[in-house]
Amino acid sequence: MKILIVDDEVNIAHGIRSMLLANLSFAVSVRCASSASDAIDQAAQFKPDLLITDIRMPRMSGLELIDQLEAARLCTHYVILSGYEDFNYAQEAIRKGVADYLTKPVEKEYLLSMCTRFNNQLQQVCLRQQDIDLPEYEFLKWDPYQDEYPESLKKIIRFIEQNYMKSDLSGSSISDALFFHHSYISQLIGKHTDMNLSGIIAYFRLKKAMELLLAPQNYRVSEVSQLVGFSSERQLYKVFQKYLFCTPVTFKHTCEQEFPAK
Template identity: 30%
Template structure:
Protein backbone atom coordinates (compact mmCIF):
# COMPACT_ATOMS: atom_id res chain seq x y z
CA UNK A 1 0.00 0.00 0.00
CA UNK A 2 1.24 3.50 -0.85
CA UNK A 3 0.60 6.28 1.67
CA UNK A 4 1.29 10.00 1.18
CA UNK A 5 1.34 12.31 4.22
CA UNK A 6 0.94 16.07 3.78
CA UNK A 7 1.51 18.72 6.45
CA UNK A 8 3.12 22.16 6.23
CA UNK A 9 4.78 21.92 9.67
CA UNK A 10 8.02 19.90 9.38
CA UNK A 11 8.07 18.68 12.99
CA UNK A 12 4.47 17.50 12.83
CA UNK A 13 5.04 15.93 9.41
CA UNK A 14 8.07 13.99 10.68
CA UNK A 15 6.05 12.80 13.66
CA UNK A 16 3.16 11.67 11.45
CA UNK A 17 5.52 9.81 9.11
CA UNK A 18 7.16 8.05 12.08
CA UNK A 19 3.80 7.00 13.53
CA UNK A 20 2.41 5.72 10.22
CA UNK A 21 5.58 3.75 9.44
CA UNK A 22 5.36 2.20 12.88
CA UNK A 23 1.72 1.10 12.80
CA UNK A 24 0.90 0.68 9.07
CA UNK A 25 0.40 -2.82 7.58
CA UNK A 26 3.56 -4.67 6.57
CA UNK A 27 4.82 -3.61 3.15
CA UNK A 28 3.35 -0.10 3.33
CA UNK A 29 5.42 2.56 1.56
CA UNK A 30 5.23 6.08 3.01
CA UNK A 31 6.13 9.36 1.35
CA UNK A 32 5.70 12.94 2.52
CA UNK A 33 5.05 16.47 1.24
CA UNK A 34 5.24 19.84 2.98
CA UNK A 35 2.41 21.49 1.04
CA UNK A 36 -0.34 20.78 -1.47
CA UNK A 37 1.56 21.75 -4.67
CA UNK A 38 4.43 19.48 -3.64
CA UNK A 39 1.90 16.74 -2.84
CA UNK A 40 0.33 17.00 -6.31
CA UNK A 41 3.72 16.69 -7.99
CA UNK A 42 4.57 13.68 -5.82
CA UNK A 43 1.21 12.06 -6.65
CA UNK A 44 1.89 12.22 -10.39
CA UNK A 45 4.79 9.81 -9.98
CA UNK A 46 3.89 7.99 -6.75
CA UNK A 47 0.12 7.48 -7.28
CA UNK A 48 -0.74 6.90 -3.57
CA UNK A 49 -3.50 4.54 -2.50
CA UNK A 50 -4.42 6.94 0.30
CA UNK A 51 -3.38 10.48 1.22
CA UNK A 52 -3.33 11.70 4.82
CA UNK A 53 -3.48 15.49 4.76
CA UNK A 54 -3.78 18.42 7.11
CA UNK A 55 -6.63 20.85 6.39
CA UNK A 56 -4.97 24.17 7.19
CA UNK A 57 -2.08 24.78 4.78
CA UNK A 58 -0.92 27.88 2.86
CA UNK A 59 -1.49 28.24 -0.91
CA UNK A 60 -3.97 25.36 -1.06
CA UNK A 61 -5.81 23.75 1.85
CA UNK A 62 -6.52 20.07 2.35
CA UNK A 63 -9.96 20.17 0.74
CA UNK A 64 -8.61 22.00 -2.32
CA UNK A 65 -5.84 19.40 -2.57
CA UNK A 66 -8.45 16.65 -2.41
CA UNK A 67 -10.55 18.20 -5.19
CA UNK A 68 -7.57 18.83 -7.49
CA UNK A 69 -6.13 15.34 -6.94
CA UNK A 70 -9.46 13.71 -7.74
CA UNK A 71 -9.99 15.92 -10.79
CA UNK A 72 -6.62 14.79 -12.16
CA UNK A 73 -7.19 11.17 -11.14
CA UNK A 74 -4.14 11.18 -8.84
CA UNK A 75 -5.70 9.78 -5.66
CA UNK A 76 -9.26 8.98 -4.60
CA UNK A 77 -8.83 8.04 -0.90
CA UNK A 78 -8.17 10.75 1.69
CA UNK A 79 -7.87 10.91 5.46
CA UNK A 80 -8.28 14.47 6.72
CA UNK A 81 -6.31 15.69 9.77
CA UNK A 82 -6.92 18.85 11.78
CA UNK A 83 -6.27 20.26 15.18
CA UNK A 84 -9.60 22.04 15.23
CA UNK A 85 -12.53 20.14 16.71
CA UNK A 86 -15.19 22.04 14.80
CA UNK A 87 -18.32 20.52 13.32
CA UNK A 88 -18.03 22.56 10.11
CA UNK A 89 -14.77 20.80 9.28
CA UNK A 90 -16.36 17.42 10.00
CA UNK A 91 -19.34 18.25 7.81
CA UNK A 92 -17.15 19.46 4.94
CA UNK A 93 -14.94 16.37 5.22
CA UNK A 94 -17.97 14.08 5.04
CA UNK A 95 -19.35 15.99 2.04
CA UNK A 96 -16.01 15.56 0.30
CA UNK A 97 -16.26 11.79 0.66
CA UNK A 98 -13.08 11.32 2.66
CA UNK A 99 -12.18 7.94 4.16
CA UNK A 100 -12.22 9.44 7.64
CA UNK A 101 -11.63 12.55 9.71
CA UNK A 102 -9.06 12.52 12.53
CA UNK A 103 -8.03 15.05 15.15
CA UNK A 104 -4.43 15.75 16.12
CA UNK A 105 -2.67 14.28 18.00
CA UNK A 106 -3.23 10.95 16.28
CA UNK A 107 -4.49 7.93 18.15
CA UNK A 108 -2.17 5.13 17.01
CA UNK A 109 -4.77 2.39 17.34
CA UNK A 110 -7.32 4.43 15.42
CA UNK A 111 -5.02 5.22 12.50
CA UNK A 112 -3.73 1.61 12.44
CA UNK A 113 -7.27 0.25 12.15
CA UNK A 114 -8.08 2.82 9.48
CA UNK A 115 -5.06 1.93 7.35
CA UNK A 116 -5.84 -1.78 7.65
CA UNK A 117 -9.36 -1.04 6.41
CA UNK A 118 -7.97 0.89 3.44
CA UNK A 119 -5.59 -1.95 2.56
CA UNK A 120 -8.40 -4.52 2.76
CA UNK A 121 -10.40 -2.49 0.25
CA UNK A 122 -7.55 -2.28 -2.27
CA UNK A 123 -7.43 -4.64 -5.27
CA UNK A 124 -4.39 -6.85 -5.86
CA UNK A 125 -1.11 -5.06 -6.52
CA UNK A 126 -1.08 -5.59 -10.30
CA UNK A 127 -4.73 -4.67 -10.72
CA UNK A 128 -4.29 -1.70 -8.40
CA UNK A 129 -1.44 -0.23 -10.45
CA UNK A 130 -3.34 -0.74 -13.71
CA UNK A 131 -6.51 0.78 -12.24
CA UNK A 132 -4.65 3.80 -10.91
CA UNK A 133 -3.20 4.54 -14.34
CA UNK A 134 -6.55 4.02 -16.06
CA UNK A 135 -8.44 6.25 -13.62
CA UNK A 136 -5.84 8.98 -13.87
CA UNK A 137 -5.73 8.97 -17.67
CA UNK A 138 -9.51 8.90 -18.14
CA UNK A 139 -10.02 11.63 -15.52
CA UNK A 140 -7.40 13.79 -17.23
CA UNK A 141 -9.09 13.33 -20.60
CA UNK A 142 -12.52 14.19 -19.19
CA UNK A 143 -11.11 17.50 -17.97
CA UNK A 144 -8.85 18.27 -20.95
CA UNK A 145 -10.55 16.78 -24.05
CA UNK A 146 -10.88 20.30 -25.51
CA UNK A 147 -7.09 20.75 -25.54
CA UNK A 148 -4.50 19.46 -28.00
CA UNK A 149 -4.26 15.84 -26.81
CA UNK A 150 -2.20 13.02 -28.26
CA UNK A 151 -0.75 9.73 -27.06
CA UNK A 152 2.67 11.36 -26.86
CA UNK A 153 1.27 14.21 -24.77
CA UNK A 154 -0.42 11.77 -22.39
CA UNK A 155 2.70 9.62 -22.20
CA UNK A 156 4.79 12.63 -21.21
CA UNK A 157 2.17 13.89 -18.76
CA UNK A 158 1.66 10.50 -17.10
CA UNK A 159 5.27 9.33 -17.34
CA UNK A 160 4.14 6.20 -19.20
CA UNK A 161 5.00 4.66 -22.58
CA UNK A 162 2.60 5.50 -25.46
CA UNK A 163 2.20 1.80 -26.25
CA UNK A 164 1.16 1.10 -22.67
CA UNK A 165 -1.48 3.84 -22.82
CA UNK A 166 -2.75 2.54 -26.15
CA UNK A 167 -3.06 -0.98 -24.73
CA UNK A 168 -4.70 0.34 -21.58
CA UNK A 169 -7.34 2.14 -23.63
CA UNK A 170 -8.33 -0.99 -25.51
CA UNK A 171 -8.59 -3.04 -22.31
CA UNK A 172 -10.39 -0.38 -20.28
CA UNK A 173 -12.77 1.09 -22.88
CA UNK A 174 -12.78 -1.43 -25.73
CA UNK A 175 -11.82 1.46 -27.99
CA UNK A 176 -8.77 3.22 -29.39
CA UNK A 177 -7.40 6.44 -27.91
CA UNK A 178 -8.43 8.47 -30.97
CA UNK A 179 -11.98 7.10 -31.06
CA UNK A 180 -12.41 7.64 -27.33
CA UNK A 181 -11.19 11.23 -27.57
CA UNK A 182 -13.38 12.00 -30.58
CA UNK A 183 -16.39 10.45 -28.87
CA UNK A 184 -15.86 12.68 -25.83
CA UNK A 185 -15.61 15.75 -28.03
CA UNK A 186 -18.59 14.93 -30.23
CA UNK A 187 -20.87 14.17 -27.26
CA UNK A 188 -20.04 17.57 -25.81
CA UNK A 189 -20.52 19.20 -29.23
CA UNK A 190 -23.99 17.64 -29.47
CA UNK A 191 -24.86 19.03 -26.06
CA UNK A 192 -23.66 22.51 -27.03
CA UNK A 193 -25.52 22.42 -30.35
CA UNK A 194 -28.73 21.64 -28.46
CA UNK A 195 -28.29 24.09 -25.61
CA UNK A 196 -26.11 26.95 -26.85
CA UNK A 197 -28.08 28.29 -29.81
CA UNK A 198 -26.15 31.55 -29.82
CA UNK A 199 -22.86 29.77 -30.64
CA UNK A 200 -22.15 29.09 -34.30
CA UNK A 201 -20.78 25.76 -35.53
CA UNK A 202 -17.20 27.03 -35.81
CA UNK A 203 -17.20 28.32 -32.21
CA UNK A 204 -18.57 25.03 -30.88
CA UNK A 205 -15.96 23.07 -32.81
CA UNK A 206 -13.18 25.15 -31.30
CA UNK A 207 -14.70 24.82 -27.85
CA UNK A 208 -14.51 21.02 -27.99
CA UNK A 209 -11.00 20.83 -29.46
CA UNK A 210 -11.19 21.17 -33.26
CA UNK A 211 -9.20 24.00 -34.84
CA UNK A 212 -11.15 24.30 -38.08
CA UNK A 213 -14.83 24.14 -38.99
CA UNK A 214 -14.05 21.80 -41.90
CA UNK A 215 -12.34 19.18 -39.72
CA UNK A 216 -14.97 19.49 -36.99
CA UNK A 217 -17.75 18.94 -39.54
CA UNK A 218 -15.94 15.95 -41.03
CA UNK A 219 -15.46 14.23 -37.66
CA UNK A 220 -18.95 15.13 -36.43
CA UNK A 221 -20.57 13.59 -39.54
CA UNK A 222 -18.43 10.45 -39.18
CA UNK A 223 -19.64 9.88 -35.61
CA UNK A 224 -23.27 11.01 -35.91
CA UNK A 225 -24.17 10.62 -39.58
CA UNK A 226 -25.07 14.30 -39.91
CA UNK A 227 -23.30 17.64 -40.15
CA UNK A 228 -23.39 19.90 -37.06
CA UNK A 229 -25.78 22.28 -38.81
CA UNK A 230 -28.16 19.49 -39.85
CA UNK A 231 -28.02 18.00 -36.35
CA UNK A 232 -28.98 21.33 -34.80
CA UNK A 233 -31.83 21.82 -37.28
CA UNK A 234 -33.16 18.32 -36.60
CA UNK A 235 -33.09 19.02 -32.87
CA UNK A 236 -35.01 22.26 -33.39
CA UNK A 237 -37.59 20.50 -35.55
CA UNK A 238 -38.00 17.73 -32.98
CA UNK A 239 -38.46 20.27 -30.21
CA UNK A 240 -41.01 22.11 -32.35
CA UNK A 241 -42.96 18.93 -32.99
CA UNK A 242 -42.94 18.16 -29.28
CA UNK A 243 -44.29 21.64 -28.50
CA UNK A 244 -47.01 21.20 -31.15
CA UNK A 245 -47.98 17.84 -29.72
CA UNK A 246 -48.24 19.39 -26.28
CA UNK A 247 -50.47 22.17 -27.66
CA UNK A 248 -52.63 19.59 -29.44
CA UNK A 249 -52.96 17.57 -26.26
CA UNK A 250 -54.08 20.66 -24.43
CA UNK A 251 -56.91 21.44 -26.87
Protein backbone atom coordinates (compact mmCIF):
# COMPACT_ATOMS: atom_id res chain seq x y z
CA MET A 1 0.00 0.00 0.00
CA LYS A 2 1.30 3.45 -0.94
CA ILE A 3 0.45 6.47 1.23
CA LEU A 4 1.22 10.15 0.57
CA ILE A 5 0.98 12.56 3.53
CA VAL A 6 0.65 16.29 2.78
CA ASP A 7 1.09 19.01 5.41
CA ASP A 8 2.92 22.32 5.32
CA GLU A 9 3.90 21.58 8.92
CA VAL A 10 6.67 19.15 8.07
CA ASN A 11 7.02 17.74 11.59
CA ILE A 12 3.38 16.62 11.58
CA ALA A 13 3.70 14.82 8.24
CA HIS A 14 6.90 13.06 9.26
CA GLY A 15 5.42 12.17 12.66
CA ILE A 16 2.47 10.44 10.98
CA ARG A 17 4.84 8.67 8.60
CA SER A 18 6.94 7.36 11.50
CA MET A 19 3.81 6.20 13.31
CA LEU A 20 2.64 4.22 10.30
CA LEU A 21 5.99 2.62 9.51
CA ALA A 22 6.51 1.57 13.11
CA ASN A 23 3.08 0.07 13.73
CA LEU A 24 1.37 -1.22 10.58
CA SER A 25 1.55 -4.99 10.14
CA PHE A 26 1.38 -4.99 6.33
CA ALA A 27 3.75 -3.78 3.61
CA VAL A 28 3.52 -0.02 3.20
CA SER A 29 5.45 2.74 1.44
CA VAL A 30 4.93 6.24 2.87
CA ARG A 31 6.05 9.57 1.41
CA CYS A 32 5.61 13.15 2.64
CA ALA A 33 4.95 16.40 0.77
CA SER A 34 5.14 19.90 2.26
CA SER A 35 2.76 21.62 -0.18
CA ALA A 36 -0.05 20.85 -2.59
CA SER A 37 2.17 21.45 -5.63
CA ASP A 38 4.80 19.11 -4.21
CA ALA A 39 2.07 16.53 -3.60
CA ILE A 40 0.87 16.74 -7.22
CA ASP A 41 4.41 16.19 -8.51
CA GLN A 42 4.98 13.24 -6.17
CA ALA A 43 1.58 11.68 -6.87
CA ALA A 44 2.25 11.69 -10.62
CA GLN A 45 5.27 9.47 -10.04
CA PHE A 46 4.31 7.62 -6.83
CA LYS A 47 0.60 6.99 -7.61
CA PRO A 48 -0.50 6.63 -3.98
CA ASP A 49 -3.38 4.42 -2.93
CA LEU A 50 -4.18 6.79 -0.05
CA LEU A 51 -3.68 10.54 0.32
CA ILE A 52 -3.74 12.09 3.80
CA THR A 53 -3.77 15.88 3.46
CA ASP A 54 -4.14 18.92 5.66
CA ILE A 55 -7.06 21.15 4.67
CA ARG A 56 -5.52 24.56 5.27
CA MET A 57 -2.31 25.08 3.31
CA PRO A 58 -0.85 28.14 1.52
CA ARG A 59 -1.74 28.77 -2.16
CA MET A 60 -3.81 25.58 -2.56
CA SER A 61 -6.08 23.98 0.04
CA GLY A 62 -6.32 20.28 0.70
CA LEU A 63 -9.77 20.19 -0.92
CA GLU A 64 -8.42 21.82 -4.09
CA LEU A 65 -5.55 19.35 -4.09
CA ILE A 66 -7.99 16.44 -3.88
CA ASP A 67 -9.98 17.87 -6.80
CA GLN A 68 -6.83 17.99 -8.96
CA LEU A 69 -5.64 14.50 -8.04
CA GLU A 70 -9.11 13.07 -8.58
CA ALA A 71 -9.40 14.74 -12.00
CA ALA A 72 -6.01 13.29 -13.00
CA ARG A 73 -6.86 9.90 -11.44
CA LEU A 74 -3.65 9.90 -9.43
CA CYS A 75 -5.12 8.46 -6.22
CA THR A 76 -8.05 6.30 -5.13
CA HIS A 77 -8.69 7.19 -1.47
CA TYR A 78 -8.53 10.54 0.32
CA VAL A 79 -8.39 11.47 3.99
CA ILE A 80 -8.18 15.00 5.37
CA LEU A 81 -6.31 16.34 8.37
CA SER A 82 -8.18 19.00 10.27
CA GLY A 83 -8.03 21.05 13.43
CA TYR A 84 -11.21 21.17 15.49
CA GLU A 85 -11.92 24.68 14.16
CA ASP A 86 -11.94 23.25 10.64
CA PHE A 87 -14.91 20.95 11.27
CA ASN A 88 -17.10 22.67 8.65
CA TYR A 89 -14.38 22.07 6.06
CA ALA A 90 -14.27 18.44 7.16
CA GLN A 91 -18.00 18.13 6.59
CA GLU A 92 -17.61 19.60 3.10
CA ALA A 93 -14.86 17.11 2.34
CA ILE A 94 -17.02 14.20 3.40
CA ARG A 95 -19.81 15.46 1.13
CA LYS A 96 -17.32 15.52 -1.77
CA GLY A 97 -16.53 11.86 -1.28
CA VAL A 98 -13.46 12.04 0.96
CA ALA A 99 -13.33 8.72 2.77
CA ASP A 100 -12.48 9.93 6.28
CA TYR A 101 -10.98 12.76 8.30
CA LEU A 102 -8.45 12.95 11.10
CA THR A 103 -8.33 15.66 13.74
CA LYS A 104 -5.07 17.04 15.07
CA PRO A 105 -3.35 15.78 17.09
CA VAL A 106 -3.78 12.48 15.27
CA GLU A 107 -5.04 9.60 17.39
CA LYS A 108 -2.69 6.69 16.82
CA GLU A 109 -5.17 3.81 17.12
CA TYR A 110 -7.71 5.42 14.83
CA LEU A 111 -5.04 6.21 12.24
CA LEU A 112 -3.81 2.61 12.22
CA SER A 113 -7.28 1.08 12.05
CA MET A 114 -8.22 3.45 9.24
CA CYS A 115 -5.15 2.53 7.18
CA THR A 116 -5.76 -1.16 7.83
CA ARG A 117 -9.33 -0.76 6.57
CA PHE A 118 -8.14 0.91 3.37
CA ASN A 119 -5.49 -1.77 2.89
CA ASN A 120 -8.13 -4.49 3.16
CA GLN A 121 -10.22 -2.69 0.55
CA LEU A 122 -7.18 -2.38 -1.68
CA GLN A 123 -6.51 -6.10 -1.38
CA GLN A 124 -10.03 -6.95 -2.49
CA VAL A 125 -9.71 -4.67 -5.53
CA CYS A 126 -6.27 -6.00 -6.44
CA LEU A 127 -7.33 -9.61 -6.17
CA ARG A 128 -10.18 -9.28 -8.64
CA GLN A 129 -9.53 -10.73 -12.08
CA GLN A 130 -7.51 -8.30 -14.19
CA ASP A 131 -7.54 -8.14 -17.99
CA ILE A 132 -3.83 -8.68 -18.47
CA ASP A 133 -2.23 -11.08 -20.96
CA LEU A 134 0.35 -13.32 -19.29
CA PRO A 135 3.20 -15.21 -21.00
CA GLU A 136 2.72 -18.97 -21.23
CA TYR A 137 5.08 -20.45 -18.66
CA GLU A 138 5.04 -24.24 -18.55
CA PHE A 139 4.14 -24.28 -14.85
CA LEU A 140 1.02 -22.19 -15.48
CA LYS A 141 -0.37 -24.49 -18.20
CA TRP A 142 -1.96 -26.71 -15.53
CA ASP A 143 -5.75 -26.51 -15.59
CA PRO A 144 -7.17 -26.50 -12.03
CA TYR A 145 -10.78 -26.85 -13.24
CA GLN A 146 -10.73 -30.26 -14.94
CA ASP A 147 -14.13 -31.98 -14.99
CA GLU A 148 -12.68 -35.41 -14.28
CA TYR A 149 -11.29 -34.39 -10.90
CA PRO A 150 -13.22 -35.94 -7.98
CA GLU A 151 -15.44 -33.56 -6.04
CA SER A 152 -13.22 -33.71 -2.97
CA LEU A 153 -10.24 -32.51 -5.02
CA LYS A 154 -12.31 -29.77 -6.65
CA LYS A 155 -13.32 -28.64 -3.17
CA ILE A 156 -9.68 -28.44 -2.07
CA ILE A 157 -8.67 -26.48 -5.19
CA ARG A 158 -11.59 -24.05 -4.78
CA PHE A 159 -10.62 -23.47 -1.16
CA ILE A 160 -7.01 -22.71 -2.14
CA GLU A 161 -8.16 -20.36 -4.90
CA GLN A 162 -10.35 -18.48 -2.44
CA ASN A 163 -7.70 -18.30 0.31
CA TYR A 164 -4.26 -18.19 -1.35
CA MET A 165 -3.84 -14.54 -0.29
CA LYS A 166 -3.74 -15.59 3.39
CA SER A 167 -0.15 -15.95 4.57
CA ASP A 168 -1.05 -18.75 6.99
CA LEU A 169 -2.55 -21.02 4.31
CA SER A 170 -1.08 -24.49 4.74
CA GLY A 171 -1.92 -28.17 4.69
CA SER A 172 -2.98 -27.93 8.32
CA SER A 173 -5.28 -24.94 7.79
CA ILE A 174 -6.87 -26.59 4.74
CA SER A 175 -7.30 -29.83 6.69
CA ASP A 176 -8.97 -28.00 9.59
CA ALA A 177 -11.30 -26.03 7.32
CA LEU A 178 -12.41 -28.92 5.10
CA PHE A 179 -12.20 -31.78 7.64
CA PHE A 180 -9.88 -33.76 5.41
CA HIS A 181 -6.83 -35.45 6.90
CA HIS A 182 -3.58 -33.84 5.76
CA SER A 183 -2.26 -37.11 4.31
CA TYR A 184 -5.52 -37.65 2.40
CA ILE A 185 -5.15 -34.20 0.80
CA SER A 186 -1.60 -34.98 -0.29
CA GLN A 187 -2.54 -38.42 -1.65
CA LEU A 188 -5.55 -37.04 -3.53
CA ILE A 189 -3.51 -34.32 -5.20
CA GLY A 190 -0.69 -36.72 -6.06
CA LYS A 191 -3.07 -39.30 -7.54
CA HIS A 192 -4.97 -36.98 -9.87
CA THR A 193 -2.47 -34.24 -10.76
CA ASP A 194 1.21 -33.73 -11.48
CA MET A 195 1.26 -31.13 -8.69
CA ASN A 196 1.70 -31.21 -4.93
CA LEU A 197 -0.06 -29.03 -2.37
CA SER A 198 2.63 -26.36 -2.21
CA GLY A 199 2.67 -26.27 -6.03
CA ILE A 200 -1.08 -25.60 -6.21
CA ILE A 201 -0.80 -22.78 -3.69
CA ALA A 202 2.13 -21.37 -5.65
CA TYR A 203 0.12 -21.65 -8.91
CA PHE A 204 -2.62 -19.30 -7.69
CA ARG A 205 -0.21 -16.94 -5.94
CA LEU A 206 2.09 -16.68 -8.94
CA LYS A 207 -0.71 -16.03 -11.42
CA LYS A 208 -2.00 -13.14 -9.34
CA ALA A 209 1.52 -11.85 -8.61
CA MET A 210 2.25 -11.76 -12.33
CA GLU A 211 -0.96 -9.81 -13.00
CA LEU A 212 -0.16 -7.29 -10.26
CA LEU A 213 3.42 -6.81 -11.42
CA LEU A 214 2.14 -5.90 -14.88
CA ALA A 215 -0.83 -3.83 -13.68
CA PRO A 216 -0.85 -0.08 -14.50
CA GLN A 217 -0.81 0.79 -10.78
CA ASN A 218 2.94 -0.03 -10.80
CA TYR A 219 2.93 -2.07 -7.56
CA ARG A 220 6.24 -2.63 -5.82
CA VAL A 221 7.47 -6.21 -5.42
CA SER A 222 7.10 -5.90 -1.64
CA GLU A 223 3.44 -4.87 -2.06
CA VAL A 224 2.74 -7.72 -4.46
CA SER A 225 4.28 -10.30 -2.15
CA GLN A 226 2.03 -9.18 0.69
CA LEU A 227 -1.11 -9.01 -1.47
CA VAL A 228 -0.79 -12.60 -2.71
CA GLY A 229 -0.04 -14.19 0.64
CA PHE A 230 3.73 -14.37 0.99
CA SER A 231 5.05 -13.43 4.40
CA SER A 232 8.09 -11.72 2.87
CA GLU A 233 9.43 -10.38 -0.42
CA ARG A 234 12.15 -13.02 -0.23
CA GLN A 235 9.53 -15.80 -0.37
CA LEU A 236 8.10 -14.35 -3.57
CA TYR A 237 11.57 -14.29 -5.14
CA LYS A 238 12.17 -17.92 -4.17
CA VAL A 239 8.87 -19.12 -5.66
CA PHE A 240 9.43 -17.15 -8.88
CA GLN A 241 12.88 -18.69 -9.28
CA LYS A 242 11.66 -22.20 -8.43
CA TYR A 243 8.73 -22.32 -10.84
CA LEU A 244 9.40 -19.62 -13.46
CA PHE A 245 13.24 -19.59 -13.38
CA CYS A 246 13.44 -15.82 -13.07
CA THR A 247 13.01 -13.08 -10.49
CA PRO A 248 9.89 -10.87 -10.23
CA VAL A 249 11.89 -7.88 -11.45
CA THR A 250 13.26 -9.77 -14.47
CA PHE A 251 9.77 -11.03 -15.29
CA LYS A 252 8.34 -7.51 -15.17
CA HIS A 253 11.07 -5.97 -17.31
CA THR A 254 10.93 -8.79 -19.89
CA CYS A 255 7.16 -8.55 -20.24
CA GLU A 256 7.23 -4.77 -20.54
CA GLN A 257 9.66 -5.12 -23.45
CA GLU A 258 7.94 -8.03 -25.20
CA PHE A 259 4.32 -7.08 -24.46
CA PRO A 260 4.12 -3.26 -24.38
CA ALA A 261 1.03 -1.67 -22.85
CA LYS A 262 -1.87 -1.48 -25.26
